[in-house]
Every structure is written in structure tokens, then in C-alpha cells.
Amino acid sequence: MSALSSALPDFPWDLLEPAKAIAAAHPDGIVDLSVGTPVDRVPPVVRQALADASDAPGYPLTAGTPRLRAAIAGWLARACGASGELGVLPTIGSKELVAWLPTLLGIGPGDVVVIPSVCYPTYEVGARLAGAEVIRSDSLTALGPDRRVKLLWINSPSNPTGKVLPVEHLRKVVSWARERGVVVASDECYLSLGWESTPVSVLADEVTGGDYTGVLAVHSLSKRSNLAGYRAGFVGGDPALVGELLAVRKHGGMIVPAPVQAAMVAALDDEAHVAAQRERYAARRDTLRSALTKAGFEISHSEAGLYLWATRDEDCWVTVDRLARRGILAAPGAFYGPAAAGHVRIALTATDERVAAAADRLAEPF
Numbered sequence: 001m002s003a004l005s006s007a008l009p010d011f012p013w014d015l016l017e018p019a020k021a022i023a024a025a026h027p028d029g030i031v032d033l034s035v036g037t038p039v040d041r042v043p044p045v046v047r048q049a050l051a052d053a054s055d056a057p058g059y060p061l062t063a064g065t066p067r068l069r070a071a072i073a074g075w076l077a078r079a080c081g082a083s084g085e086l087g088v089l090p091t092i093g094s095k096e097l098v099a100w101l102p103t104l105l106g107i108g109p110g111d112v113v114v115i116p117s118v119c120y121p122t123y124e125v126g127a128r129l130a131g132a133e134v135i136r137s138d139s140l141t142a143l144g145p146d147r148r149v150k151l152l153w154i155n156s157p158s159n160p161t162g163k164v165l166p167v168e169h170l171r172k173v174v175s176w177a178r179e180r181g182v183v184v185a186s187d188e189c190y191l192s193l194g195w196e197s198t199p200v201s202v203l204a205d206e207v208t209g210g211d212y213t214g215v216l217a218v219h220s221l222s223k224r225s226n227l228a229g230y231r232a233g234f235v236g237g238d239p240a241l242v243g244e245l246l247a248v249r250k251h252g253g254m255i256v257p258a259p260v261q262a263a264m265v266a267a268l269d270d271e272a273h274v275a276a277q278r279e280r281y282a283a284r285r286d287t288l289r290s291a292l293t294k295a296g297f298e299i300s301h302s303e304a305g306l307y308l309w310a311t312r313d314e315d316c317w318v319t320v321d322r323l324a325r326r327g328i329l330a331a332p333g334a335f336y337g338p339a340a341a342g343h344v345r346i347a348l349t350a351t352d353e354r355v356a357a358a359a360d361r362l363a364e365p366f
């Protein structure tokens with residue numbers, strides 16, 4: 001037996017442990033802005049729905065309850081502007097789907113998965129788990145006529161850069177992929193967090209014209225609704241592709257637990273908690289952005305999403321170390337691709353008190 005883990009990259013967060021130990025030694029405690037893990041409360045309406053559905057002795061439906069399927073379709077129509085007939089499927093989180101999508105689609109050795117040059121590491125992991133080759137590219141022309149390409153990931157707003165792909169770019173990607181029979185998977189888990197620009201879903205009518213052939217949009221309630229602990233995500237798009245995912249999952253499982261399905265309905269049907277959470281992140285973003293700028297950082301992109309993508313024009317590990325000595329933990333750009341080694345990623349996911357502490361520490365001379 002060969003160890004599958006040996007085909008995978010080093011687990012990046014383990015590499016951050018030394019900097020974490022330095023930051024944790026700060027007399028006023030660490031301000032952890034590395035992992036984008038929500039810290040605010042789960043909305044009461046969602047917790048109530050989970051509790052009300054907790055008497056769940058039977059197996060849940062892999063396809064999702066009719067109520068959940070309707071809630072997902074309704075949300076995709078409202079929030080993404082998708083007016084056509086969509087396939088929808090709930091997923092255990094979206095990390096799990098990202099990691100297993102190539103496998104679920106039957107992609108394997110000899111195939112290529114294209115991922116953004118700077119991106120969330122799990123796209124590469126998913127390709128490697130399937131035994132496929134990975135190409136990092138943001139340019140369709142650079143890919144040339146490579147017939148081995150089977151799946152292309154896009155992520156807008158991007159983790160880590162906060163860059164938003166404009167409608168024309170999304171259109172080009174979809175038509176390029178359709179001409180070649182390539183599946184486009186668009187990870188849109190930060191769609192509700194546009195600051196200086198409004199992110200557009202790949203499912204929007206302006207992009208697809210209501211024809212979702214070859215297109216999947218991957219969504220998550222982790223950031224939108226502070227539900228990272230519930231593991232609640234979903235995919236919508238090409239009914240044939242979604243049907244294929246369902247057909248494999250009916251055999252392979254990965255079924256979303258029934259109480260989580262009920263909680264997802266409550267989360268999708270309510271926008272008030274999303275607006276309130278946005279306000280919290282907007283205030284933290286303003287505080288961190290101005291403190292970083294005053295401390296000599298340049299902020300790149302970051303027009304949307306849950307992070308500030310910052311640089312001091314030096315190696316990211318030097319910046320991580322400087323920040324750790326002030327008790328602030330940031331994620332090094334190197335985690336997201338070789339082209340990102342001059343940046344650090346600063347998450348907006350800390351309490352107001354910790355964000356204020358970070359701003360005070362950034363005011364000390366660098």
C-alpha cells in the first residue's frame with residue numbers, strides 16, 4: 001500500500017506553529033488573524049432550527065429534504081441572479097466538496113485540473129487525491145490546446161487576495177470551457193462580502209444566460225452565517241453534473257446530517273443576520289486596513305472577501321515574524337502559491353476587542 005498522504009503537500013498550518021508560539025507569548029495575548037474562522041455567534045434563528053430538528057433517528061436524504069432543495073434554489077435565484085432550471089445538492093461543508101470534486105467527477109491520472117495561480121490550497125489537494133496533474137494559471141490563453149484539462153477552478157471573491165472576477169472574465173471562462181468540454185467549478189463562498197466591488201456569481205444570467213452546461217457554483221454557509229462548525233455547504237449548476245454528483249454520493253455517502261439540513265433552511269431564508277455580520281466585518285476591516293497602511297503595509301486587491309492581502313515588499317515569512325513579535329499571527333502568502341511569497345493574509349475574523357488590540361500593536365514602530 002502506498003501512503004496517499006505522501007502525494008499531498010505539507011499541511012501548511014503546521015508550518016506556522018513557531019510563529020504562533022512567539023505571538024502567544026505576548027503579555028496581552030495573541031491576536032490570531034491567520035485562519036479565517038468565524039468568532040461571532042451562530043444566529044439564534046439557525047440554532048433554534050437545529051434544536052427543533054434534533055430528534056432525527058432516521059437516515060437523511062443525500063439529495064437534501066424538499067424544503068432544503070427549495071431553499072437552496074430560491075437563494076441561488078435571489079442572491080446569484082440565476083433564473084434557469086438549476087441542479088442543487090447540499091454538501092458537508094465546502095472544503096470537503098473541493099477536496100473530493102475531482103474524484104466524484106471521475107477525474108484521475110492523465111487528467112489536468114487548472115487552479116488559480118494564488119489560491120485556497122484545497123483545490124490542489126483535491127486534484128492530487130484524484131491522482132490528477134495540477135496547473136496553476138489565471139490565463140486561458142497560457143493553457144493552450146491541452147486536451148487533458150478536465151476541470152477548471154475559479155474563486156471570486158478570492159481567498160486570499162480578495163480579487164473579484166468581472167462579468168466579462170466569467171463569460172470568457174465559461175465559453176472557453178464549454179468549447180473544450182471542461183467543467184468550470186466556481187467557488188463563491190465569499191460572495192456576500194463585497195466591499196469596493198460587487199461580486200458576481202458564475203450562475204448569474206449575465207454570465208450564463210440561464211444555460212448552466214458544464215458549470216458548478218460551490219457555496220458555503222460557514223462565512224455567510226457563522227456556520228463553519230455545522231459543516232454546511234451546497235453546490236448548484238448544471239443539472240446533469242449535479243445529478244452525477246448525487247448518483248455517486250448516494251453510494252458513497254457524505255450525507256448532510258438532518259438537523260444541519262434544517263438549520264441550513266433557516267440560514268438561507270434569513271438575510272437579516274447576514275447584513276448584521278457584514279457590518280461587523282466592515283468595521284473590523286476599516287480598523288485593520290488603516291492600521292496596516294499607517295504601519296507601512298500596502299494592501300493589494302482586497303476589494304471583497306474576508307481578508308486583507310498585505311505586503312511590505314519583503315519575504316512573507318519575515319513579515320509573519322515581525323507581526324508575531326507584536327503578538328499578531330498572520331498567514332504567509334506562500335501557503336497560497338509560489339507567486340504569493342511577498343504577501344501576508346490578514347483575516348477579519350477576530351473579535352472587536354482583539355482587532356482593536358492588533359491596531360494598537362501595529363501603531364508601535366515597525
Ligand SMILES: Cc1ncc(COP(=O)(O)O)c(C=O)c1O
Pocket residue numbers: 036093094095096098120155158159187189219220221222228232233
Ligand atoms: C475559498 C474557500 N473555499 C472553501 C472554503 C471551505 O469552507 P467550508 O468548508 O467551511 O465551507 C474556504 C474556507 O476558508 C475557502 O476560503
